[in-house]
Every structure is written in C-alpha cells, then in structure tokens.
Amino acid sequence: MNRRLHVLASIVVSLLAPALTVAQEDREVVTAPKGPNFLILLADDLAWGDLSLHGNRNFDTPNLDALAERGARLEHFYACPEGATTRASLLTGRYHYRTGVSGSSHGESVLPDHEVTLAEALRDAGWTTGWFGKWQNGSNWPHRPEAQGFDHFAGFCGNSPADAPFEKNEREIPNSEGTTEVITRDALAFLDSVRTGDDPWLACVSFDEPRASADTSPDSAADAIARIDMAVGRLLSWLSEHDLESRTLVWFLSDNGPPPLPGTRETRFNAYLRGGKGSVHEGGVRVPGLVSLPGVIPPETEFDRITSAIDLLPTLLDFAGIQPRDLDLPPLDGMSLAPALKAGGKPDRWPNRILFTSWTPPGYDTRNASVAVRTDRWLALRDPN
Secondary structure (H helix, E strand, C coil), X not given: CHHHHXXXXXXXXXXXXXXXXXXXXXXXXXXXXXXXXXXXXXXXXXXXXXXXXXXXXXXXXXXXXXHHHHCEEEEEEECCCCHHHHHHXXXXXXXXXXXXXXXXXXXXXXXXXXXXXXXXXXXXXXXXXXXXXXXXXXXXXXXXXXXXXXXXXXXXXXXXXXXXXXXXXXXXXXXXXXXXXXXXXXXXXHHHHHCCCCCCEEEEEEEEEECCCCCCCHHHHHXXXXXXXXXXXHHHHHHHHCCCHHHEEEEEEECCCCCECCCCCCECCCCCCCCCCCCCCHHHHEXXXXXXXXCCCCCCEEEEEEEEHHHHHHHHHHHHCCCHHHCCCCCCCCCCCHHHHHCCCCCCCCCCCCEEEEECCCCCCHHHCEEEEECCCCEEEECCC
C-alpha cells in the first residue's frame, strides 16, 4: 500500500510540476496574469447637458459620443457639487466628509495623508501611476500627488494655475500654452514611457476646462468643450495606435455641474436639469459617466441605476482583481460597478442604494449647508439657498 501511495504521489507531482511558480533553472516560472491599464479622464465643470449624446445641439462632442457607443453610459451618475470634494471621493471611494475634505477653498480641500487612495492601492499591487493636470487636494507634503500614491505628477495643485503654478517632479515649469494642451501632452509622454514596460498603469488626466475658459459664456464654453473632446480623441487614438484598447479601461467623468452665467443665476443649457455648480439639485451633481473596456464591457451599454464618483475606486480594484478586504482600507462608501458593466447594464441582482450629496459654504458654514438623499426613485433635499 505504501509503495502504491508513493507511486501515485510521484505521478501527481510530475503532472503539476510545469505549473509551479517556484523559480528553478530547468523550470519555467508562471506568473499571475496582470490586470488592465486604467485611464481616468476628469473634466472640470462640464455639465451633463454639454455632450451632444445628451441632446445638446450647440456643442459637438464626437469623441465622447464614440466612447459612449463603444462602452457604457452611466445614466444617473453623480459627483459632488464642487471639484475638490469630488476628487477626494473618487480617489478614496468614500464620501468626502469622511475624508475631512469639505470644500474647495480655505484649506478645506486638503486630503489627509492617512486616507488610502486608488493610486496607493494600485501602486502597491504593481501598477505604475501618474496624475496629470488639476489636483486640488493639497499642495504640500504629505498631501501632494507624489505623497498620495502617484509615481509621476505634472500639473498644478490648486484651484487654477493662477494660485498654484504648473509643476513637474516638484519643479515649476512655464506654461505658455492652454492648460488642456499641456495636460494632454504630459499625459501622452507618460503613456509613451510606460507603454513598453511589463507593469500595468494608471493615468489620471484632470483637465481644467471648461472651467478655465476666459468667461462662462456659451461661446467660450463651446470652445473649451471642443478642446476637451479633441484631447479625449487624441488619448483614445493613442490607445488604438498601440493596440491597447482592449487592455485599457477608460472612464470619463466631470467633477460637478456648470457655473452660473455672468450676471445671472442661470447656467448654460444643461438638458433642463435644475441647478448648477454648488447645488445638490440634479444640475449640480448629475454628470457624464462613460466607461469603456472593449471585450469586457459590451458596446452601447446603458445602466440607469444611481451610481457615483465614490464607486470609481472599488470598481477599478475589482477589474484589477484586488479585493478591498485584503487591503488596509478604511470603510468604503462606494461599490463595484463591474458586475453591472460586464453584464451590459443588466445584472442579475442589484441593491437598492441610497446616495448622499452635500455642499457646505466656505468657512464650514453648516447652518447654510445643502444636503440631498437619493434613491433610484426618490429625492429628498434641503437647500437653504
């Protein structure tokens, strides 16, 4: 009997030997498959109604329309009412108040260093990471992008280049061109540098438009949105040229709705949604959410359940094959959208969610704060303004 067991064990070992991952001179090393690349495209003050795919007849966004057709449209995707809070939420998967970020000014935009960011989680798992453009979550260590998990940074840390100069590797650089051109060029340079490497990458491209237009008139907004669309087209073309479309998840979103037009309380056309930047009404927080990963996310997917910027981190970790429970993360508020995206927007089961959005005036004026609670069917809000 012992001899039979010995022979059986020898046979099993001989069959499994090629799959062993222990490096030996005469044995091939088998490594785990690497997850996809991630390209996050974040616009500033770009409204739901700014895209021609959402019915805008004055602005033409062919590249964003094409991105939506080849992937998924998150039909009820919500950000925060202003930029720094949205950035904190998408970086951490947590409501911005949990992170300590309550606004975009007066020191309220600084993301604490103890928060675990998407970049830190992916970098520790082998991804090369880069942030390009507007950061807005702290300009000094340990709050800068380089201290929050990004291997490469080129952009500016404040609300605009006027209060925080362009930097690259902590050195100021002259910006003689429009911010969209500079940001796009730096992002493409990063992609060229990591294209031939063995590691997957995360590139977050945070534009400063259409907010950075000379004014917020419809004509200036049209020019700015056209520049954003062309920049997205250049980045998507780069993926196509290097045969990386099927290996790269692309996620386009905006940080909040449009600001009021000069001298009025009205915004530019926003698909008839009420409110704008700084508002918890639909027009202030419902923004474009477009996600593409050919071969995994079916084309022309539409998902009409409520989703949010807090879902970005858990979704990307899911696509990367990383379990949040295996990381030293604080409690997450977001959830992975991967099951819905892979199922073409029709998952077998989906929870009835509750989403919270809020805006506090500068100086942490909680007495005049606006708050909203959303489900797929209902909206309850308090808006003292």
